Amino acid sequence: MPSETSFGWQDARDEALRRIRARDWPPGELIPNEADLAAEWGCARATVNRALRDLAEAGLLERRRKGGTRVVLTPLRKATLEIPVIRQEVVARGATHGYALIDRAPGPGPAEVCRRMGLAAGTGLLRVRALHLSDGAPHVYEDRWLNPAAVPAVLDLDLARVDANSWLVQNVAFTRGDLALGAVAADAAIADALRCAPGSAVFAMERITWTADQAITLVTQHYAPGYRMKTSF
């Protein structure tokens, strides 16, 4: 007789996925409600809920109270990018990580930087430029603006010995961030730091991190030519 283990939420998710892919539940169409599926699959409604919620988070279903659940027309794919802490990323690859402070300069921030950070123009900031090395070779050139109003301790930090990236991650609790990825041509400073030709195509990642209301830092990290950021979806 059926000594099957129970129909778990992953089974429910897989079966729903199968029906979506098989066009058994066509794009844009309503699917049966949770109670009916629970009855059909011989499990509790909570189990169906967990499964369908998972698919909804993955972007395959749209769920609305009273409106029911329907298959999304064009499944928008989402990929999860892990934002690397450079040092960890390098070490994880089995390479040795090096760090060199290039420049540290307190002073008023440029208007554009202050605006992006939600600060009054001319607010006093700390600019830090540094280079990360991987097995001795230039890996990432980092141009950072720090907001001392949000993190006073950075003014006393020995940035020649500790990289801001690692220190912030372990000592400042930020709540959210904005991220932008792009490509830029290496200017003199970048080319000099990364030891590449001026004008080289460089992958750049810009981040602004915030506490509840204050910007902590705006940083742009320029990766040595050829770098590729990889993930799956």
Add this chain to the structure above:
Amino acid sequence: MPSETSFGWQDARDEALRRIRARDWPPGELIPNEADLAAEWGCARATVNRALRDLAEAGLLERRRKGGTRVVLTPLRKATLEIPVIRQEVVARGATHGYALIDRAPGPGPAEVCRRMGLAAGTGLLRVRALHLSDGAPHVYEDRWLNPAAVPAVLDLDLARVDANSWLVQNVAFTRGDLALGAVAADAAIADALRCAPGSAVFAMERITWTADQAITLVTQHYAPGYRMKTSF
């Protein structure tokens, strides 16, 4: 008297988050088990479970059976990238989307392409190069390899009228993909298509999409200079 509504899973998550940020639960330390927290917060264990599972998925907690739950040392931040369907992305910005087929050529795939797609060297593929326009201006130059063995219908597709991107999304059920982001210097073909200077720094996104076992397509999309891909975390 306490007419408070019940202590829901989001309340539990917020309180746990507060304790983590306040170093009330220090990095690396074990936190109380679910049963204890449920008792303390006056809710069911399932509610605590939902809250802590959420924080674990966010990368703030590590949970192991019997091992308990501990605060992650260096909260690895994750950002979710939405992989754009170019046409939709353009239209969503309120711009008009244009599409032009540049080249369509069946033939054996280069060794490197076949290798990346997990195919035997020299497998017959279909190469399609196309340009997406935003309000008439070059936006994305797309260089694509399609595997007819996985999607025979592409051979009969009128790629001059339909862009492969949109068609695939709506007609092929893929299961997973690999993604790589980087910067490249525009070669002649790219510069010509995007109407930029050769050597310009161009943001490139490469994707390989798979069904259960077969590669469907390998595509590299080159964005016009200045493009930034944005998200939050």
Add this chain to the structure above:
DNA sequence: CAGTGGTCTAGACCACGGT
């Protein structure tokens, strides 16, 4: 072995939002 998280259940109440 024993403690912890992972999951399922049956039932209940509620919030939202089409009709």
Add this chain to the structure above:
DNA sequence: CCGTGGTCTAGACCACTGT
């Protein structure tokens, strides 16, 4: 109004794994 998903509960069994 009333159907649907969102969530909570109390209890139970199980899977994994540290000790």
